[in-house]
Amino acid sequence: MSDSRGRYWQTNLRYVAILLTIWFAVSYGAGILFVEQLNRIRIAGFQLGFWFAQQGAIYVFVVLIFVYVALMNRLDRRHELDEQEDIR
């Protein structure tokens, strides 16, 4: 049981690390640190760096949370650590 819990926690930490890397890349990376380089690329009226800073990063944030929700729901079930339905 405690071994399973250990693996559960390690997997959780790995998911968090991967998702936060993406979180960092789209906001601090694309929107701030490399904004000028990306601005040389244009999509319609948007310069790409500007688009990430004012639009793209936010869309990715929303997706990241729902991906985490799905991953963790699966992980909870695999380790039989999910909440039972009898709790109201």
Place this chain on the structure above:
Amino acid sequence: MNVQGWTFLLVAASFAVYIGVAMWARASSTGEFYVAAARVPPVLNGMATAADWMSAASFISMAGLIAFMGRDGSVYLMGWTGGYVLLALLLAPYLRKFGKYTVPDFVGDRYYSQTARIVAVVCAIFVSFTYVAGQMRGVGIVFSRFLGVGINEGVFIGMAIVFFYAVLGGMKGITYTQVAQYCVLIFAYLVPAIFISLLMTGIAVPQIGFGNTLADGSGMYLLDRLDGLSQELGFGRYTSGTKETLDVFFITAALMVGTAGLPHVIVRFYTVPKVRAARSSAGWALLFIALLYTTAPAVAAFARTNLLTTISDRPYDDVPTWFTNWEATGLIAFEDKNGDGVIQYRGPASETPNELTIDRDIMVLANPEIARLPAWVVGLVAAGGLAAALSTAAGLLLVISTSVAHDLLKKAIRPSITEHQELLTARIAAGLAVIVAGYFGINPPGFVAEVVALAFGLAAASFFPAIILGIFYKRMNKYGAVFGMVAGITFTAGYIIFFKLVHPELNHADHWLFGISPEGIGTVGMLINVTVALVVSSMTPAPPVAIQRLVDDIRVPRGAGPGHEVTA
């Protein structure tokens, strides 16, 4: 019907809905009062969180800020949304598993220390009061411009409404009222944005419209036109920033971490039935917030383009009526420096002196009038602004009353009080907090805007590291947590107070530490907190075994309590 008629009608109708909802959902136990008995479905909690979070600042001020700051305004867009990723991945599920009612509850129990609890309570109360003063001010501005009553009467009306549903309804009343308020505010934000996007670019989706060509037949991209106009008038390109990259980085981080550490946001995740629901409700919250936050930069670009094309170099005798309306409130002012009767609106890089001052806060409210939209749209925006301000104010007042009744009285001063007495105290505290907030709304301290930076900075430098370390580092003990929080707060508060209040004349990049502005210093405060906490805890005894078991327990969802089974 004219603008004022529509405004009266829409504001009155929305207020009637809020009061109706509050009566239907009033609280009868402390569990219901503090956390709506942990029975709020995740989608509704997401909506309520969105309304709670999006304040008068988001609704009224943010698009205006971006319109005037251009790309630098992105710090608010990313900073105030990115924090939800941190909440969902690092905080919400564990705090829900922990249960209880408040952030100081977690800090006090996890660090088995009354000192830690008191430090957390003081921070929670300070952060919340700072915020609430700004909300009441927003209510006043909307009332004075659109309903023809004075700012003071406007604040009184706002106080009465909030008093009614926060004091009676507690968290349960607030939550369901906030769901209604979210619907009003998002509708009120999107309708004018869609209208203006159609008018200017021919595309109904503002998020796409502002990257498109203008509908005037020129075939020019809107953002290119805006860049060109801005440069011509000496403002610098709209899509380029003027802030240093490092500063932008630190400000964004401080706002993100601060968001994830704000007590009135965190407490929302105690209100859902399960750990699983806490995770997904953070996702819903951000989705609902993103609807407004991705529209805001479009509104900003439209408003800025409209402003530059309609006002600049126009004879003063020929200005549109919205200009004269807002002039009456003193939020827009024209000074004819060269006496030619023409409005020269110029930026710092222009040789012609600038003759126009515009308060950034009026952009969203004036936008429908600038674009000559129908009167009902203008009235709708007023109702939306009020919904945003009232929903946030109510959430904050609840944090204040909970802190006083639960964290201070019940947990620290007189543990023997009955639930009935505690509930009564919470209601009295909410009532008093409304009055204090109203006072600040009527007599705003000159430094409201300045202390908002302090609120975020303190949340980032105190709660966030203490909670994260409490969950992810089992060895963290009370000495580390307390010293870390105190070091983080002292540094952050000291830096901001020094530059904002003591020596505002020194407040520019040459004097800043590593070129980091007071807005971004919370990030440094957070790093100091973490460093001090790790060092101190490594030199002091490990936390008791019971606490280490508690940490093991909050890391897994199974066994989360069924919410708060408190009997009235």
